[in-house]
Structure formats: C-alpha cells, structure tokens
Amino acid sequence: MSEPDGPIVRLRGVTKTFDAGRVRALDAVDLDVDAGDFVAVVGPSGCGKSTLLNCIAALDGVDEGEMVVAGHDLCGHDHLDEFRAHDVGLVFQLDNLLPSFTAAENVEVVLLGSVPRSARRARARELLEFVCMGDRTGSRPTELSGGERQRVAIARALANRPRLLLADEPTGRLDSATGQRVLDLLESLNTEHGTTLMVVTHDPQVAARARRTVHMLDGRVEPEQPA
C-alpha cells in the first residue's frame, strides 16, 4: 500500500444508509481533502457530518461508492485495522477514555502490541506533555476536568503519529475558554506538524479556524463557494 500523489481523502459517490435503506445518511458524496489541509465539516443536525467522519475513519462501512483514504481503499476492505492503527487519529465528542486506566495508559493502549513497552511509555509521556498534561499522567479520567480529558483524548489520537486527524465536535461539551485551548492545540498540529485535520462542528467559531469549510445538507456535500 503506497500513498498516491493525490488527496489524502478521496470520496466518489459514497452512499450510506441506515434502517434497511430507509434513512439515507450519505447520498452520493464526492469529496477530496488535500494532505495538510484543515477542513471543517458543518451542517445542521442529522445532515450526515458524523457519519461521513465515521466512514472516513473506517469505523463504519458504506453501501456504495469509492473511498480511498491515506492510500487505503476502504471500500475494498484493505486492512482496515492497520489503517486505523497507523494512518488515522480520532477525537470523539465524548472523550471515550477508558475509565480504569490512567491518562498515560489511555495513550499507551493504542500502541500495545505494536510498540515496545519503553517506547510506549516515552511516547505517552511526550504526547501528554505536548497537550500540557505532563503533570497528570497518573490521573484517571474521573480525576480530570472535561477539558483535561479531551486533551488526553487528543494525545491518544496522536499516539500512532497519524497523517489524518478526525475530530467529531471536539469542543462540543467544553466551556468556551477550554474549547479555545483545545482548538489551539488542534490548530497547532495542523500548522506546525502538517497533520491533515477534519473537524465536524456546529460551532461557527471552530469553522472559522479552518482553511476550508465543507457544508453538508441531507447527506450531500453542498457545492463549495469560491473563496
């Protein structure tokens, strides 16, 4: 599997239905995202934003269409576990941290089975320091605030050094100031480290940070207005 010289995300005619075809969450979506871009996906509730992100992350399959992400043909079931393990990072709206594990262990768990123990520890420490959580490595999620948990979740998403970071409403449950700090962190990943960033959001302030905004409505991507 090699990375082609094209967009890091390439969707053609991607359709995803639920409820035995009665609900059309994605309707023949075409979308290209270039490597290094920062894209905000916006639209009303139920328009298919999260479904789009989940399909790009290979968390869910699609019914029709072509989907090539980071060189992987996701519709051809091309080693989806490997794709998720090495090429993509995920930040959920809910942090989804494992409650009985410490912040460091929540980051390490991504690398378990693929990276030696000492390297896992070092990587977890490095990432938690990067998200300003270096002094909370031994804390469990219940001992952390919402913003701190989301920063640990971002550290976890970066554990595998992904080229593509997908975030679904990463600030949706955070207060404004904490949300801004999380956004600063995500933006720095894009500008300083070249990580391609796709963020699903309702928040115009979040969308305003992106270099490109994709509008969705009723499972379709709206034609983009020239800048």
Next chain:
Amino acid sequence: MTFLSLVLKNLLRQRVRTLLTVVGITVGIATVVALGAVTAGMKDTADDFITAGGAQFIVAQKGAADLSFSRLDATVLPRVAAVAGVGAVSGVQLEILKVGSNPFFFLGGVEPSMLRSQGLDLTRGRLPRAGDEVVLGVGAAADLGAGVGSTVTLGRTPLTVVGVYDSQVVWQRGGGFAPLDTVQRMVDRPGIVTLAYVTVEQGVDPDTVAAEVRRRVPEVVTISGAEEYGQVDQGFTLVDGASTAISVLAILIGGIGVMNTMVMAIFERTREIGVLRAVGWPAGRVLRMVLSESLVLCLAAAVLGALVGVALVQLVVQIPSVSGLVLPAYPPGVFLRALVVALAVGLLGAVYPAARATRLTPMEALRYE
C-alpha cells in the same frame, strides 16, 4: 502498561464479581483434585494389594461385585498351579472387620509359610505359626492398645498377638494377619479363599501366564494392576467414574459461571471495546484480551482449587476410619487434570463473549448504550 496488566486491571474492576467467580471455580477444581487424589490413592492401594505377596498377579472369583465378596473354592487353586509357567499359588482369606475405632480392619488369612513373602517389616515378636495367633500392623496395634502377648478379639474370636509389623501399605498397617485355617474357621468358610496370589516362574511372561490361567480356569479373573481392579471392585469403578463425572460437571457449571461473568464484563465494556477497535486494535487482539481474562480467572481458580483440594483431603484422612482405608496420592496427573478442567472452563466461558466482542464493528460498539 503491559497486555497482562491490562487483563488484570480489567478483571479487578469488578472485584466482588471476579472473586465470586473464582470461588465458584475453585470449589469445582478442589473437588476434582480431592477425588483425583483419593482415586490415585485407591489405585496405589490396589497396586500394593496385588503385589503384597510378591506375586505378579492375583486370581479372584469372576463376576464378584466386590473383591471382598469373591469366593474361590480351594480346589480351584491346584488347577491354577497346574498352568504352565505358574510358580506358586497362595490362597488368602480376606475379611474386613470393625475392630476398635477402625470399621475397615483388614484381616488376612494366609498360610504361615507364605507370611514371610507379604513384605511385612516385623518390629516386635514373630509371625504366627499356627492356631489362634495374629500379627498386627503398627496402626492396628496402636488403635487397639495391643502388644506382643496381648489378646485381641477380632469378630468374636480372641487371638493372641505374637508380633507387630510395619508396612508402607495403608491397609496392612491398619490390619493384621492370621493363619489361613484360623480365619476360615472364624468366618465359618472352611475350604474357601477370597483370592490367591500367583507367582510365575522366572523368565516367564506374567501376562501370558495370566491369559492361560483365564483360559484354563474360566471361573476366575486375573488382576495384574490397578487398571484391572475394576473387574472385581465396583466401588473402585464408581469412584473413578464419579471423578470423571464431577470433572465434566465442573467444566459445565464453571463454564456457565465464567460465561456469565465474562458476558456481563463484555456488555459493560462494549463501548470501550469500540474505542479499542477505533484506535486500531484488530479483532484478534480483542479476542486475545477476552480469552486471557477468562483464562487468568480460571488459572487463579486452578491454583487455589488445587491447594484447597489437597488441604481438604489431608483434613479428611485425619479421620481414623478413613486413614485406615486409603492414603491419598498426588501424582502429577491429578493436577494436570485440574489444569485441563480449568482451561476448559476458561475457554468454554469465553467463547460466546469473545465471539460477541469481535463480531461488532467499531461503530456498533461505540453506539452501544
């Protein structure tokens, strides 16, 4: 964090549930170990019994439900002795009596000339020569408070103790020997023996001789080892069968218990499994995690169960009526069987939850409420 620490952490999240599951399996494993130790002890006792007279095999009545019910007419013995390759045949009248606190006092009636070949280590006095004389095992002598010169009543017959012996064989230590005709008179069965020890001539294959004895004297069975003992001892077969049945039950009941625990654990952690799949854990690693949790649970129970089983057996054999009957044995096979049962329970209990955990797509698991 290591894979093992992750597995242990997952198990310790619901400490009480994990503990109760371990206790449940421990009881099953302890039963398997205890029965295994008793069965192994019985086999050792049977082996000791068969070779006690320095014989290669014994003959007993064909079809007897229990060795103590075997009745051989003494006229059979010369026919056995006439078989080619047979060196010597020694009839024994075996009686089980309640004497003192021991309900299983083994009294052997043996020709005085054959007593020396019984492998008894005479510590005091001498062996019986004739008449109402008896030699007691050290256990029986202690139990009865008897010594050389004492008179003990066995059944309703007073016998003079002429010697005391020691023996590694548990039933010999708790019993005694008297002349054959004395014991036959005591039980009013003159001319009848329970069994006979057969010694084959040097250089002759005992199995060939035993086969020939069975062919020439069809009313007897030959017993060369513990594995053939079931032919004349239904109790032996029963305990062996019970041990196997309890092992199977332990697997089924334990398996259901472990499955219950693991199913609950996996249902509760469905979202977490979704997160692990979402960050790149392959289904195989999730499967390994679930199986490992189940196996660690059962291996812990195997260790505890083995310890509890041994402790229970050692406690039970302190009871005098049991100590004279069986000496438990702990061959590796007893613990191997417990380990196999524990692993079977672990695998059986993990099959469904593991299949469920790996069948879900990451999104299905993440959406799970």
